[in-house]
Amino acid sequence: MSEKVDARGLSCPQPVIMAQKAISGADFPVEVMVDTVTSRENVRRMAEHLGYKVTVEQQGDEFRLVITK
Amino acid sequence: MLDRITKFFASRWGIISVGAVIGILGPTLQKLGNPKNMGICVACFERDIAGALGLHRAGVVQYIRPEIIGFVLGATIAALIFREFKARAGSAPIVRFLLGAFAMIGALVFLGCPWRASFRLAGGDMTAIPGIIGLVIGIAIGVWFLRSGYNLGRSQKTYPAVGWIMPALMVGLLLLLLFRPVFSEGGPIFFSESGPGSQHASILISLGIGLLIGFLAQRSRFCTMGAVRDVILMKDFHLASGLLALIVVAFLTNLVYGQFQLGYVAQPVAHSNLLWNVLGMVLAGLAYALAGGCPGRQLFLSGEGDGDSAIFVLGMIVGAGFAHNFNLASKTDMIADGVLTVGGPSQFGMAAVILGLVVCVVIGFTMREKVAKGE
Numbered sequence: 485m486s487e488k489v490d491a492r493g494l495s496c497p498q499p500v501i502m503a504q505k506a507i508s509g510a511d512f513p514v515e516v517m518v519d520t521v522t523s524r525e526n527v528r529r530m531a532e533h534l535g536y537k538v539t540v541e542q543q544g545d546e547f548r549l550v551i552t553k
Numbered sequence: 554m555l556d557r558i559t560k561f562f563a564s565r566w567g568i569i570s571v572g573a574v575i576g577i578l579g580p581t582l583q584k585l586g587n588p589k590n591m592g593i594c595v596a597c598f599e600r601d602i603a604g605a606l607g608l609h610r611a612g613v614v615q616y617i618r619p620e621i622i623g624f625v626l627g628a629t630i631a632a633l634i635f636r637e638f639k640a641r642a643g644s645a646p647i648v649r650f651l652l653g654a655f656a657m658i659g660a661l662v663f664l665g666c667p668w669r670a671s672f673r674l675a676g677g678d679m680t681a682i683p684g685i686i687g688l689v690i691g692i693a694i695g696v697w698f699l700r701s702g703y704n705l706g707r708s709q710k711t712y713p714a715v716g717w718i719m720p721a722l723m724v725g726l727l728l729l730l731l732f733r734p735v736f737s738e739g740g741p742i743f744f745s746e747s748g749p750g751s752q753h754a755s756i757l758i759s760l761g762i763g764l765l766i767g768f769l770a771q772r773s774r775f776c777t778m779g780a781v782r783d784v785i786l787m788k789d790f791h792l793a794s795g796l797l798a799l800i801v802v803a804f805l806t807n808l809v810y811g812q813f814q815l816g817y818v819a820q821p822v823a824h825s826n827l828l829w830n831v832l833g834m835v836l837a838g839l840a841y842a843l844a845g846g847c848p849g850r851q852l853f854l855s856g857e858g859d860g861d862s863a864i865f866v867l868g869m870i871v872g873a874g875f876a877h878n879f880n881l882a883s884k885t886d887m888i889a890d891g892v893l894t895v896g897g898p899s900q901f902g903m904a905a906v907i908l909g910l911v912v913c914v915v916i917g918f919t920m921r922e923k924v925a926k927g928e
Contacts, residue, residue, distance in 0.1 A: 493707030495644070495845045495861075496779075497786060501699065504787065519710070521637050522774050525563045529791065545639065545710075 487511050491527075492519040492546060499523040500530050507531065507551060514551040524549065555635055562772040565794060571773040572795035576802030578762050579672050582620070584810050585754035589821030590676040592803075593620055593766075594669035595848035596660035596837075597822075599866070600873035600882075601750050602726065607741035608874035611882075613748025617730040619756050621852065622723045623763015628771035628856030629720045630764070635772070640716030642860025645705040648916060649844055649861050653868020654875065655909035656840035656848065661873065661882035662833030662898045662906055663687070664823055666848045667777035667841075670834070671796065673823060675803035677815035680825050687834030692781045694835070695842020698917035699786065703843070705920060708861055716858025719866070730756065749822055771857060776850035778841040819886040824896030829883065829903065836909045843916060881905045 487506045491499030499518050506514045518524050524547045528538045531551045541548045561567045579592030591597055597614070604615030632638040660666050663684045665673060670688065673681035729742050736742070745751040753759060769775070773795065780792035807813040818825045841847050844865050846854060851869075854862035876882045884896040898906070 493641070493644070493709060494704065495708070495859075497699065497782065497845075498704050500787070520639065521559070521635075525774075529563070530787065530789065533789065 487514045489514065489516045491523060492517050494523075495520075496523055496526050500526050503527045503549075503551070504530060507534065507536065512551070512553050516549040516551065517546060518549065519546045521547075523547075559635060559772070562769075565791065568773050568775065568791060568795035569798045571769045571775050572798030573802040574769060575766055575775070576675070576799040577806050578766060579668075579799075579803050580675070580806040580810055580812055582754050582759065582762060583812060585758055586752055587754055587759075588749040588752045589812075590673045590678055591665070591669055591749065591822060592672055594665050594672070595621070595624075595852065596657055596666035596869065596873075597664075597669060597749070599848070599869050600657070600661065600876070601745075603870045603873040604745070604750060604877070605729075605741065605743050607743060608870065609877035611877040612743070612750075613745050614750040614877070615743040615745045616750045616753060617726050617742070618753070619727070619730065619760035620763035620766075622727050622730075623760045623765075624767040624770070624849065624852040625719055625723045625856040627764035627767020627769075628853040629767075631768040631771035632857035637771075638716060638858050640711050640713045640858040640860065641708040642711050642715055644708040644861045645920070646861060646864045648705055648920070649865045650868035650871075651912065652840045652844040652916070653851075653865040654872030655912060656837050656844070656865075657869040657872030658876050658881055658902075658905050658909055659691075659833045659836030659838075659840060660848070661876040662902050663830050663837065664883055664885070666837070668847070668849055671777065671800050672803055673820070675800050676807050676821075677813045678820035678823055679815070679817045680820055680823050680830055683827050683830040684834045687831035688838040689781055690831070691835040691838020691840075692778060692842045693785050694839050695917070696782055696785045698843065698921070702921035702923065703917050704922065705843075705845075705861075708859070711860070713858075715860050718860070719855040719863040727760075767853060767856060770849065771853045774850075775853075776847050778838065778847035779850065781838075782842055818893055818895070819888050822885055824883050824886050826883070826895055826897030829897045829906070832906050832910075833883070833898070836906050836913065839910070839913045839917075843913060876905075879905070
């Protein structure tokens with residue numbers, strides 16, 4: 485089972501904190517939904533910094549990030 | 554092409570170069586006429602705008618600062634070019650207004666926002682150090698609240714017109730600056746004839762530099778509060794490297810211009826009252842952390858359509874009105890006949906800082922989503 489995090493409408497650092505929590509308890513892949521480019525970059529930077537792989541998919545004006553080991 | 558620029562600004566070198574550019578431009582603005590160690594101060598400049606509009610009557614700090622207008626509009630331009638302009642609002646606006654007002658009161662007890670604290674340090678003003686220590690303490694308290702589940706809730710996507718209100722207000726301010734109407738005899742718009750408010754670079758230069766910084770900061774998400782917060786919260790030094798670049802480059806630029814003046818007392822537009830330099834910035838730092846951005850970042854966000862940041866900015870401007878009307882802002886150190894009088898806040902200023910800290914702590918404790926035990 486994958487973990488899903490909905491961080492849309494939340495401003496940073498909230499999405500990063502939520503993603504971090506999801507990763508630490510995780511079942512990969514972790515899926516994070518965000519709706520600003522800033523959140524996208526911040527979550528991606530945090531996950532890559534911790535050594536995970538991140539793929540980004542744009543859905544309308546929202547972003548779906550999938551974090552895998 | 555746009556994608557590659559975005560990637561550069563999101564990189565470590567991107568944020569460092571933005572910090573460095575701001576580090577050059579701040580002291581340059583000072584060289585061209587802005588007040589000493591105040592090449593750029595978001596809090597002070599918003600306070601000057603409040604004064605120009607007559608929201609307070611402190612005659613020495615009244616000017617419509619084009620840098621502020623440029624910050625917002627520069628961010629708007631960047632957001633439009635890179636398709637990031639997005640109208641959003643509705644995340645506890647009244648709380649953000651209050652945080653903005655108290656952030657300003659804390660900033661005016663210290664006499665500067667984190668930007669100015671950095672420029673003061675880079676100019677040799679050692680009283681910036683207690684301010685920065687206070688800032689770090691305030692942000693650390695904010696991080697503790699963030700960890701324990703504090704957040705102001707989600708914003709909602711809204712009508713594009715909502716996002717345009719702040720840029721439109723800035724265009725209005727620019728018109729007031731250019732045409733200098735007088736609305737009644739002895740009435741606004743006010744422009745200081747002496748003191749810091751009378752010291753400024755030309756409108757064109759101030760506006761141009763403001764636009765450039767607004768553009769760069771929108772792309773790089775430069776934030777002085779975020780710099781400290783991310784280090785404490787997750788040992789992420791990304792934003793911090795931008796802030797450090799700003800301080801180092803501003804220091805070097807001051808050396809080149811001959812503006813570096815090492816000292817602790819009677820520094821330009823500053824006071825050496827240790828305790829209140831710390832406490833003023835504890836309040837400001839906590840308020841920025843709870844609101845999610847330093848005064849500069851809130852301006853850039855308001856330029857890209859964030860109505861909640863716009864409310865924070867308006868809170869700061871109104872807070873500046875209170876700070877001067879109610880004698881909360883600190884007095885600077887004064888030397889008369891060789892005798893030093895140490896400045897600092899009045900008892901009202903002290904009380905306001907304590908009240909602000911209580912309000913922020915109550916906000917921090919009462920606006921938390923429940924976090925499962927053990928987390």
